Amino acid sequence: MTELWxxxxxxxxxxxxxxxxxxxxxxxxxxxxxGLRAVVTDICGEHLFHANRELAAESNATTVLEQSFSxxxxxxxxxxxxAQQLVRIGVGFGGPVDAVRGVTRRSYRMAxxxxxxxxxxxxxxxxxxxxxxxxxxxxxxxxxxxxxxRDVQDLYYLHLSTGVGSGLVLNGQLHRGVTTSAxxxxxxxxxxxxxxxxxxxxxxxxxxxxxxELGLQTDDLDILFNDPEAGAKTISxxxxxxxxxxxxxxxxxxxxxxxxxxxxxxxxGDGLCSAVEAQVNQMISPTPQRHVPVVHSLLGAEAVAIGxxxxxxxxxxx
Numbered sequence: 001m002t003e004l005w006x007x008x009x010x011x012x013x014x015x016x017x018x019x020x021x022x023x024x025x026x027x028x029x030x031x032x033x034x035g036l037r038a039v040v041t042d043i044c045g046e047h048l049f050h051a052n053r054e055l056a057a058e059s060n061a062t063t064v065l066e067q068s069f070s071x072x073x074x075x076x077x078x079x080x081x082x083a084q085q086l087v088r089i090g091v092g093f094g095g096p097v098d099a100v101r102g103v104t105r106r107s108y109r110m111a112x113x114x115x116x117x118x119x120x121x122x123x124x125x126x127x128x129x130x131x132x133x134x135x136x137x138x139x140x141x142x143x144x145x146x147x148x149x150r151d152v153q154d155l156y157y158l159h160l161s162t163g164v165g166s167g168l169v170l171n172g173q174l175h176r177g178v179t180t181s182a183x184x185x186x187x188x189x190x191x192x193x194x195x196x197x198x199x200x201x202x203x204x205x206x207x208x209x210x211x212x213e214l215g216l217q218t219d220d221l222d223i224l225f226n227d228p229e230a231g232a233k234t235i236s237x238x239x240x241x242x243x244x245x246x247x248x249x250x251x252x253x254x255x256x257x258x259x260x261x262x263x264x265x266x267x268x269g270d271g272l273c274s275a276v277e278a279q280v281n282q283m284i285s286p287t288p289q290r291h292v293p294v295v296h297s298l299l300g301a302e303a304v305a306i307g308x309x310x311x312x313x314x315x316x317x318x
Contacts, residue, residue: 001302004299008041008048008306009045011145011146011150012044012048013046016317018043018316020043020087020316022043023042025040025087026086026088026089026313027040027126028090028305028307028309028310028312029090029308030304030305030308031064031091032055032094032110033304034303034305035301036071037050037051038050038052038072039302039305039308040072040075043316050075053067060111061104061111061112069125083127084127087128088131088315089126089130090133090310090312091122091132092132092134093107093132093133094163095108096181097132098179099133102117102118102120102132103118103132104132108187131312131315133176133307136183137166137167137174137183139299140155140156140166140183140307141311142303142304142306142310143261143303143307144169146299146310147259147306148259149257152255152256155257156253156258157258157259158242158246158258158260160202160203161203161263162203162204164203165183168255186203201238202238207264208221208224210234211224214229215229239272240279243276243282250284251284251285257293258292259294260272260296261303270296273294273295276294280292280294
């Protein structure tokens with residue numbers, strides 16, 4: 001993990017982040033996707049600090065924001081960063097957001113987030129302009145700026161975990177769509193004949209349910225990925241679905257890179273990425289001739305907070 005932070009500092013130092021002075025700081029925040037996480041850095045990359053905290057049991061929107069503010073204040077005070085030197089905050093949220101209005105639309109896991117103006121509350125607490133994005137979109141942007149995609153301008157990120165989400169970077173810019181909800185694919189139905197959604201196929205819950213149908217009784221992804229029969233069939237079916245879906249993404253958007261992340265990808269490792277890569281490249285059009293890599297995300301549990309940091313930094317030049 002030290003290598004990640006050192007690399008991040010070096011990459012930040014290589015850029016010119018606008019007209020703000022060297023003592024200006026930006027902050028990236030993860031509102032619960034991987035627990036509560038915060039990363040703060042000066043815009044020269046010389047001083048970078050991070051902290052995390054588990055979410056308290058029975059949390060709701062009010063308590064999550066309170067815990068986040070407490071974590072951030074502690075992070076700033078411990079490292080002697082004056083709050084008034086914060087100039088931008090990037091926040092990641094595990095659900096659909098309206099990035100223009102600065103509000104969360106809803107949470108599928110926790111009460112109190114419906115149409116909540118999170119940016120307004122952060123700005124009141126820290127007196128710094130605040131931006132908010134869906135967590136998968138922020139991971140996509142973080143991977144583009146500082147991770148697996150830092151050598152390309154166009155990438156598609158797919159997150160496979162308790163839910164399924166995605167993010168898209170086109171020509172070096174995070175693509176939000178008309179309603180700022182591009183990438184919210186997990187709750188899309190894949191058939192009009194029933195109510196099942198993408199998450200029912202590719203999330204942790206969906207994979208374990210399919211394995212159960214095939215006779216493997218487990219709630220452990222490690223067991224699923226190592227089982228030679230029902231587990232192998234479950235993963236093979238998932239790879240087929242991923243290959244078809246991602247081939248469509250390639251045909252439509254022509255990205256240079258496909259990035260997979262989330263707990264399912266972490267458990268499946270390079271083998272899962274390689275299988276999906278083979279499937280995608282077999283299914284895309286042979287004209288023009290190309291090979292699209294499918295790689296594992298690099299930023300790990302810090303990905304959302306680092307994505308928030310990347311968003312905050314980029315906004316300084318806009």
